[in-house]
């Protein structure tokens with residue numbers, strides 16, 4: 001009996017004490033591992049002379065040896081995990097420096113729009129670049145001028161001539177601007193007093209400096225009403241506005257099946273040509289719902305032309321324009337100025353454990369709504385270790401995690417219990433999906449952080465990532481997703497202005513806080 005008791009006791013030693021011995025998933029491995037191993041060995045030495053004649057005691061010593069072996073294994077595991085962590089840290093730093101380098105490149109390419117008027121033009125024309133510089137104006141508005149001059153190395157020979165993209169300037173108002181002290185500094189410190197300027201890009205306005213010449217129209221497929229509207233819109237834009245028009249290959253085929261007179265419409269043949277579109281297109285029009293805006297944005301892996309989204313879907317959070325009045329809307333937009341919402345995107349990389357010694361990662365994905373890491377078809381809980389700028393955030397055990405932009409805050413993140421956030425608030429929403437813990441509440445992180453989500457090596461199952469609800473990819477144990485704010489936002493034209501449009505969409509789209517008003521004929525305060 002006693003040996004049975006001892007064996008059970010050993011077992012409970014394994015499961016009970018081992019809790020304090022085993023690696024703590026949050027804080028790493030406990031140092032008590034080696035101590036306990038020593039203790040077990042000492043026990044073995046003390047006990048062995050008495051065991052020879054007692055079968056049960058032999059059994060007991062075998063069990064203790066097994067425990068000692070397991071502890072040695074755990075210690076080796078600890079060393080491996082530490083090496084692993086060092087490797088991830090190294091790659092994470094590389095990732096960060098790559099991002100910083102990219103941003104520097106973007107900035108160093110910036111030259112003022114005004115330079116387009118000077119003799120250096122010739123040089124600029126030979127090497128297509130974006131030129132931007134901050135100006136400050138006299139009327140209390142901040143400004144960015146942008147101008148792009150390019151040589152159409154193009155995919156349509158008829159179009160193979162020098163073409164200049166329409167230039168525009170962006171300006172935004174800021175209450176603190178009247179006070180010079182606040183002009184450049186967000187936080188100022190004077191005579192021991194700290195004050196802050198209003199830093200948010202309140203209302204951004206886009207003013208054309210030269211006329212837009214080229215529009216790209218992206219349409220929702222398989223919709224008769226969208227097809228009818230696109231035929232009419234292409235005809236009108238060409239006849240009344242004399243614009244160059246790009247459409248998707250599918251839409252060009254549809255237009256040509258209507259009439260051969262649509263052969264002026266341009267399109268592309270491969271991804272390389274799509275990657276050049278941003279150098280040609282002044283304005284992007286979408287005909288569909290929010291999904292069409294997401295689709296259009298996903299075509300641009302870098303800068304995105306301003307988008308004018310016409311509503312032809314059911315909800316339309318990002319599509320404020322009514323298609324019935326498209327002529328009036330486009331007249332006003334082509335003339336400018338336009339109020340815009342600057343929607344931040346997230347850039348996401350998957351880092352595969354298998355490719356741990358290669359610096360190169362998979363293609364960067366840019367999302368306008370969110371990137372989701374979930375359990376896919378697996379019936380197990382996801383087990384995701386999350387880090388924010390190398391600091392451990394938490395381990396997500398549940399159905400998954402949503403890393404959302406503020407534009408995406410009214411989409412999947414909202415359904416998972418995240419807050420609705422104005423799209424111009426910069427930040428990353430960290431929203432769990434069905435967490436198996438009562439205390440897991442959503443977070444909103446600042447825009448400058450890098451978030452890493454990793455499937456631990458001891459995970460029972462793999463996880464699945466999807467980008468704006470598409471392009472599902474599997475994350476195996478050891479793989480990680482690294483996510484930060486992308487340098488290329490998506491500007492969408494507003495019907496009225498950013499805040500008004502946002503409030504209209506949550507009222508009309510979600511019937512937010514709709515309740516019958518209480519009547520006055522009840523009890524009254526004395």
Ligand SMILES: NC(=O)c1ccc[n+]([C@@H]2O[C@H](COP(=O)([O-])OP(=O)(O)OC[C@H]3O[C@@H](n4cnc5c(N)ncnc54)[C@H](O)[C@@H]3O)[C@@H](O)[C@H]2O)c1
Nearest residue numbers: 289290291315316317369370407408410411412415468469
């Ligand atoms: N449980 C959910 O709410 C859930 C589940 C999966 C995906 N989604 C969302 O669907 C998006 C993909 O959209 P889709 O049109 O390609 O797929 P879809 O056709 O399945 O439509 C999803 C719905 O989400 C709405 N939507 C999309 N972006 C929105 C936004 N920023 N704000 C408010 N509503 C928005 C769309 O209008 C549409 O009604 C994903 O990015 C994700 O946010 C939501």
Ligand SMILES: Nc1ncnc2c1ncn2[C@@H]1O[C@H](COP(=O)(O)OP(=O)(O)OP(=O)(O)O)[C@@H](O)[C@H]1O
Nearest residue numbers: 218219220221288289290291292295313314315316
């Ligand atoms: N140009 C396109 N090419 C391929 N797929 C597209 C294109 N535009 C939209 N889609 C896809 O079609 C689907 C439906 O589009 P969208 O969301 O715009 O329409 P909807 O569902 O009618 O509108 P809503 O989202 O408001 O209900 C989306 O999944 C979207 O990804």
